[in-house]
Amino acid sequence: MKPALIIAAGEWRFWLRSKLGVAALILGFVLITTSLVANSARVGAERASRDSLQTAAEETFRNQPDRHPHRMVHYGHYVFRAPAPLAVVDPGVDPYTGTVMFLEGHHQNSATFAPAFSGARAGALARLTPAMAYQLLVPLVLIVIGFASMAREREGGTDRQLLTAGVAPHDIWLGKVIALLGVSAALLFPLVLAASQALFAGESFVVTTTFIVGYAVYLTVWALMIAAVSTSTRQLSTSLMALMVLWLALCLMVPPVVASFARMASPMPSKIEADLEVAVALREQGDGHNANDPAFNRLRANLLEQYGVHHVEDLPINFRGVVAEAAEADLTDTMNTFAEKKLAGEVAQARVQHWLSLLSPQLAVRHFSMTLASTDLAQHHRFTREAEAARFSFVQGLNRVHAEQMTYTDDINRSRDKGAEQRTRVSAENWRVLDEFRFAPAPASDRLAGSSLFLLVLLLWAAGFAALGRARALALTEAAHA
Amino acid sequence: MSSMAIEATDLCVERGQARVLSDVTFSVAKGDVFALLGGNGAGKSTTLLTFLGFLAPASGEAKVLGQDVQADKKFVHQQSAYLPEAANLYPHLTARENLDYFLALAGVSQTPEDIEAALDHVSLREDARGQRLETYSKGMRQKVAIALAILRKAPILFLDEPTSGLDPVAIDEFNALISKLAESGTTVLMVTHDVYGACQVARRVGLLRRGQLVGLFEAPEGGRISPDEVHQAFAKEHQQ
Ligand SMILES: Nc1ncnc2c1ncn2[C@@H]1O[C@H](COP(=O)(O)OP(=O)(O)O)[C@@H](O)[C@H]1O
Numbered sequence: 166m167k168p169a170l171i172i173a174a175g176e177w178r179f180w181l182r183s184k185l186g187v188a189a190l191i192l193g194f195v196l197i198t199t200s201l202v203a204n205s206a207r208v209g210a211e212r213a214s215r216d217s218l219q220t221a222a223e224e225t226f227r228n229q230p231d232r233h234p235h236r237m238v239h240y241g242h243y244v245f246r247a248p249a250p251l252a253v254v255d256p257g258v259d260p261y262t263g264t265v266m267f268l269e270g271h272h273q274n275s276a277t278f279a280p281a282f283s284g285a286r287a288g289a290l291a292r293l294t295p296a297m298a299y300q301l302l303v304p305l306v307l308i309v310i311g312f313a314s315m316a317r318e319r320e321g322g323t324d325r326q327l328l329t330a331g332v333a334p335h336d337i338w339l340g341k342v343i344a345l346l347g348v349s350a351a352l353l354f355p356l357v358l359a360a361s362q363a364l365f366a367g368e369s370f371v372v373t374t375t376f377i378v379g380y381a382v383y384l385t386v387w388a389l390m391i392a393a394v395s396t397s398t399r400q401l402s403t404s405l406m407a408l409m410v411l412w413l414a415l416c417l418m419v420p421p422v423v424a425s426f427a428r429m430a431s432p433m434p435s436k437i438e439a440d441l442e443v444a445v446a447l448r449e450q451g452d453g454h455n456a457n458d459p460a461f462n463r464l465r466a467n468l469l470e471q472y473g474v475h476h477v478e479d480l481p482i483n484f485r486g487v488v489a490e491a492a493e494a495d496l497t498d499t500m501n502t503f504a505e506k507k508l509a510g511e512v513a514q515a516r517v518q519h520w521l522s523l524l525s526p527q528l529a530v531r532h533f534s535m536t537l538a539s540t541d542l543a544q545h546h547r548f549t550r551e552a553e554a555a556r557f558s559f560v561q562g563l564n565r566v567h568a569e570q571m572t573y574t575d576d577i578n579r580s581r582d583k584g585a586e587q588r589t590r591v592s593a594e595n596w597r598v599l600d601e602f603r604f605a606p607a608p609a610s611d612r613l614a615g616s617s618l619f620l621l622v623l624l625l626w627a628a629g630f631a632a633l634g635r636a637r638a639l640a641l642t643e644a645a646h647a
Numbered sequence: 648m649s650s651m652a653i654e655a656t657d658l659c660v661e662r663g664q665a666r667v668l669s670d671v672t673f674s675v676a677k678g679d680v681f682a683l684l685g686g687n688g689a690g691k692s693t694t695l696l697t698f699l700g701f702l703a704p705a706s707g708e709a710k711v712l713g714q715d716v717q718a719d720k721k722f723v724h725q726q727s728a729y730l731p732e733a734a735n736l737y738p739h740l741t742a743r744e745n746l747d748y749f750l751a752l753a754g755v756s757q758t759p760e761d762i763e764a765a766l767d768h769v770s771l772r773e774d775a776r777g778q779r780l781e782t783y784s785k786g787m788r789q790k791v792a793i794a795l796a797i798l799r800k801a802p803i804l805f806l807d808e809p810t811s812g813l814d815p816v817a818i819d820e821f822n823a824l825i826s827k828l829a830e831s832g833t834t835v836l837m838v839t840h841d842v843y844g845a846c847q848v849a850r851r852v853g854l855l856r857r858g859q860l861v862g863l864f865e866a867p868e869g870g871r872i873s874p875d876e877v878h879q880a881f882a883k884e885h886q887q
């Protein structure tokens with residue numbers, strides 16, 4: 166057997182005989198498994214409920230009785246964001262952004278019902294996602310298991326026994342790394358199971374595999390970091406201290422600092438300020454409910470000229486419907502401008518965060534994971550846009566019905582004249598303008614492309630610690646002058 | 648190639664800021680036993696560590712089988728077995744497991760019978776052989792370390808105070824073992840406090856004082872070094 170493999174096997178035997186190693190390993194599995202089971206149950210329930218709520222919302226809308234189409238514009242409709250298959254591992258921003266949106270005429274509502282806020286009372290562990298377990302806690306487990314790997318040999322003098330047995334220093338180091346990679350692989354097993362569950366839920370094979378590989382590379386970074394630090398220290402206590410400081414810095418301190426830096430680097434107005442700005446802009450536009458609003462004079466003139474008539478009553482279409490349609494289009498234009506500005510601001514912050522993920526492998530794997538799982542901010546933005554497109558489409562569909570299926574005269578007299586009121590009720594058949602809304606994960610190729618940069622960052626970290634650890638190991642035989 | 652297995656030529660070694668070996672020159676022929684005597688801090692362990700390449704000479708040369716140690720440490724490690732001052736073995740492993748492990752790493756294949764025989768040679772209690780070293784006394788650990796050094800079947804042995812912690816009977820058995828190994832061609836450089844034992848097994852004895860080789864005794868043809876002579880020299884040096 167190769168010396169490195171003998172060393173690795175020896176390391177495993179040490180762990181299995183030390184209570185600390187076994188306890189850490191068991192704790193790691195328990196944390197991962199409970200978070201996976203809890204999260205997968207939650208995501209499964211949410212998927213099922215959002216799916217049935219979506220279908221129910223669509224049926225309710227279509228089953229509305231015959232009525233005036235504008236009432237349906239205000240009746241509104243709900244769309245739900247279905248969780249992506251890999252959300253069982255990484256729900257990403259889903260729990261913090263809304264997952265339901267109420268669609269109605271003249272307004273762009275923000276998504277509501279963020280599960281994290283309703284579940285906040287259930288305690289911190291209730292929100293421990295498998296992604297967090299792997300990103301934050303598994304490295305800690307690896308540290309507890311591996312901090313002693315080389316420091317133990319150096320403190321006990323067995324390093325010299327190994328070296329004088331003719332084992333090359335890089336083989337000792339490699340053996341320790343292999344042993345830690347073995348632990349990582351074992352701890353990765355539940356993730357592989359969960360990811361295969363995602364595969365059955367329709368996730369792409371390449372995405373699923375890359376997802377697992379990314380986490381494997383992340384744990385490899387930690388294994389190499391631990392081996393490098395343990396090789397650089399003469400004492401067990403120093404090794405443990407150094408690794409704990411690194412963990413605190415990379416996992417707990419850098420991420421929030423990066424987030425605040427991103428907020429400072431591209432500041433965004435508060436929600437109140439932003440809403441006020443939209444309200445001011447909208448005040449300058451005509452009210453689509455009032456066809457006599459001077460804002461629509463020009464539209465009226467154009468129409469009259471187009472059809473060669475002198476009065477709106479003589480138009481072959483209902484002018485009020487035309488106004489509603491035009492007003493909605495204008496309004497949407499304005500609202501979209503502001504909405505896109507907001508999204509662009511969030512994207513700018515996210516971009517700063519993406520670049521700063523070079524600073525911590527935890528940041529890199531977090532972005533990697535959310536991007537591949539299709540649960541990142543970009544997907545929330547896509548949901549917002551798709552929901553808005555659905556809103557605009559059904560509202561304008563109804564406005565078209567409003568314009569085409571009744572006369573202007575009936576429409577303005579409907580509150581005074583029973584007959585007119587009856588004639589402005591259109592058939593419920595028209596409620597079929599509503600398209601089915603199903604939010605699907607982003608295309609696999611987009612996600613693979615988007616996550617590749619973060620994978621590269623992780624590989625760079627791994628290469629750095631591999632080089633450092635190997636160099637430190639080679640220094641073990643370098644004669645000490647002191 | 649020189650017929651000398653171990654050679655120190657004007658060896659100077661510094662540790663920290665202090666010079667702990669000054670112009671040490673001696674050599675050990677193949678199949679000879681050389682014992683290095685000296686008080687605490689005289690530089691005995693330093694000498695061994697320099698021959699193993701763990702310390703670099705400030706000047707001078709340390710050679711093993713004609714090869715400069717600093718130039719090829721791997722060669723030195725393959726040709727030699729080292730018994731450290733403290734028996735550095737794994738407390739979580741049994742005697743047998745420790746031996747199996749290090750022998751596998753050294754690429755030396757030994758049968759379980761060989762291993763039992765070596766443990767017999769150092770007279771480690773049979774019932775203790777399957778117990779973890781964390782339950783051992785210092786002397787028992789020392790016996791396992793000696794067994795390992797022997798089982799390595801290396802042509803050269805570097806032994807740092809091999810008999811420390813051993814009871815008188817075990818010391819006698821150890822000395823007999825070293826003599827037998829030397830007869831079969833093994834070269835031994837050992838550091839010891841035990842003047843009588845050293846004179847019993849070594850063909851030459853060096854006396855180290857504050858990093859300097861202050862005395863060299865050689866056994867007459869077919870005879871032994873007189874322990875009294877060495878003892879006197881040792882005591883005299885100690886007084887200075
Ligand atoms: N790690 C070290 N760093 C600095 N000085 C040391 C170190 N180890 C030993 N020394 C010094 O080197 C000298 C020789 O030590 P050593 O060779 O261990 O002595 P011996 O084995 O003969 O008792 C002593 O003065 C000791 O203080």
Ligand SMILES: [Mg+2]
Nearest residue numbers: 691692693732
């Ligand atoms: Mg010593």
